[in-house]
Structure formats: C-alpha cells, structure tokens
Amino acid sequence: MTFFSDEEVASLKIKQSVFHIVGPGDEHFQLLEAFDAGPHADFFLGRVRSVTTGSSYEFQPDSPVRTQLDRIAQDGKRFQEESENLARSFNQAHGGNTAVGAFLIFEMKCNTGKVFALLKFEDETVLSYALTRGKSGKMQPTLGEVERTFVKNRNALQKAALIRLSDSGDQICLVDRQNPQRPAAYFEQFLYARRHRTEEQLTTAIVNLTRRVVEKHKDKLPVDTMKNLSRRLFDAAESGGKIDGERADDWLMSIVGPLSADSPVLKDFQNHLRREGMDGESFELQKGAVPAPRNRRVETAKGIKITFPSELQSSIIKVDGEKGEIVIRDRITIDDVEPERSSRSRT
DSSP states (O other), X not given: OBOSOHHHHHXXXXXXXXXXXXXXXXXXXXXXXXXXXXXXXXXXXXXXXXXXXXXXXXXXXXXXXXXXXXXXXXOGGGHHHHHHHHHHHHHHHOOTTOOOXXXXXXXXXXXXXXXXXXXXXXXXXXXXXXXXXXXXXXXXXXXXXXXXXXXSOTTTEEEEEEEEXXXXXXXXXXXXXXXXXXXXXXXXXXXXEEESXXXXXXXXXXXXXXXXXXXXXXXXXXXXXXXXXXXXXXXXXXXXXXXXXXXXXXXXXXXXXXXXXTOHHHHHHHHHHHHTTOTTOOEEOOTTSSOOOOEEEEEOTTSOEEEEETTOOTTTEEEETTTTEEEEOSOOOOOOOOOOOOOSOOO
C-alpha cells in the first residue's frame, strides 16, 4: 500500500519526537527524553518518506499500541509517558539475535490530520574524519570511530510502521527490510496487528489483476505470451516464489518477458496495484491459492477451436505448435455438423 498521497508527503511535519535505546536484553535498554527534531527535520522526514509503501496491516481488537497512540493523539502532553510505555513493550518483544539500536517515535501532521511513525534504526559503526594541516603542509585526515549513528543507508532503518488512527478504520503500513515478505513475528506481536489480507488472498489478487492487464494489452505483447497465459500464471503462483513490494515489476516480466521502463503495460500494471492497495506489498506466493486450469483451449489461425481436459496425456492428444499440428488418438463418438441456428423468431 501507499500510505501517503503526494500532497500529504509535501505537507508532512514533525510535531513531537523521541527515541529510546533498545536491544536483545535489558542491559541495553535506556529511556531518553524527547528531543526537538526541527534542526534535523529534513533528515528524519526523508527516512519516513523512504518507507511510505509497504504491507497493509490492521490492529487487532484491544491493541495496547493503538490505545497508547490514541492517548497521545487526544493529549499531546502524554507523548513522553506513552512513548516510554511503547519502548518498554517493544524491548520486551525485541529478543533473540536482534541488534541494539534506537526506537524512534514521531507524532506528525499533514494536510489530512495526524499520523505516527515508529522506526527501528540499528546501530552502525562508522568512521568520521576531519582534515588538519600536516607537517609537510598538506592536509592530513584524522579518523574517529562513531558507534551510535543515524545514517541514510536504507538498510540501517530495519523496521517501520506508519499509523493513521480513524474511527472509520485505522491504516498501518508496515516495512521490515530484513523480512519483507513475512515481517518479524515480534514486530507484529508488539503492534498487536495482523495483515489486512492473507497471503492466499494476495496471491489470488495479483494473478487476477495481471491477467486483466495482459489481456488488455495483448496487442503489445509477444504472441507466445497469450498462447498459454493461464498456464503461465498458474505455474508462477504455484512456484512458491516471493513478491518484493519494491520490485513487483519483476513478477509481471516473469509472465510476459522484458518491458521497458516507459512501457504502457508496466504503467497500467502499477496503476492496478495502486487501485488494489497492493503497491508495496511483499508476500510469498501460496500454492493452491489459484485453482488449477481444468480445461485447455487451443485456437488456430483458421478459426478452429478445441477445448479438452488439461490433464489428458500426450498419448491421447498432442499439440505441436511449431508444426501447427493437433493429433488426437481417441475413439470418435460424434462426427456431424452443427445445424445453422436462425435468429428469426418462428410464427
């Protein structure tokens, strides 16, 4: 899903901000006071804008996170207190081989109302350098190691949730850079949220919308693509592969072949994903989500049409596209012509 419209992105501002130190154990946990993000607003807003497309989630009933964020929305003075409660809950679930880092909480506003961003940055050790004049008169670098940093590297921002609360239905956009198809269980449990659509539903949806796009643009695509489109889609869905929300175009091109960046087929596919609320969705294709084709249809240039059960073995019916031959070895039960059906009513 795309969480923000272009107008919302342009109007986005940070109202309140804080981060707390979290890690796999209590020895790393540290609560910090809220800070003024104003001097560095461009940096932090840039990180938020980098995660505006992701998987669509919804809060489960009685989600503590929703309750805590709603308290902040109703009374901004509770920001510090509730942010600490959120950090404690996150840190308790944040175990195993997870890395130490900063858990940032932003209360923001845009032209359509309030939104929240919960971001997990992993600590990265970087080298800083300054230049001083050496004995030779040339500039000489001096290096320093910095362990706790916020960097623009997209991989440092590991997990993010953008949240909009509404009585008519909350919106959650969730990103997990380490596990894009299946976000870490502890992150889902912390939010007490579940995926808006199951992977089976997403598999069915992407197959159906791909079929619509391909059939709409069949005159722009290779003939071979249309010859066995249903089989291609079924085999791809049964492959158990993965859809990367940031590279969903790869799925379409696995069906129809290479497309240029300005291809109308590609643009229409992207538009369909947006309309379906699936742009940015990462998931694993689920076997059995798409029914197996029961019948196979063959049509020739002369208008001959043959439909037969797809499971029939080649010893009974063999279709050779290169030779333009269809060979059927079976007992014939009907060999007749169809009567012409008059469209005039009888008196």
